[in-house]
Amino acid sequence: MHFDGGIRSGQDVIKALALGAHSTYIGRAFLYGLGAMGEAGVTRCLEIIRKELDVTMALCGLRDIKAVDEKILVGGRAGALQRLAAAT
Secondary structure: OEEOOOOOOHHHHHHHHHOOOOEEOOHHHHHHHHHHHOHHHHHHHHHHHHHHHHHHHHHOOOOOHHHOOHHHOOOHHHHHHHHHHHHO
16 A cells, blocks of 8 residues: 655654555655755755654664554554544
8 A cells, every 4th residue: 555645754654654554655745845945955855754754763662664563553553543534
């Protein structure tokens, strides 16, 4: 499964992976960087998301992206999906 939409931070990437995504798309963040600073903005955007991803993984006690699973979500996958449904 690919996760598209709503990915704006490294935390969003971790949540999507924990919900079962194999990959995520970051189009909006990418475009914000492009519009603000061109190619350098895209590079900076990717650096920020990568740093957020690293920090979030460390706070979850993880060292490998392959170790991300639903255990990091409050209430597990079912609880996260209920919160997502309630927010929309």
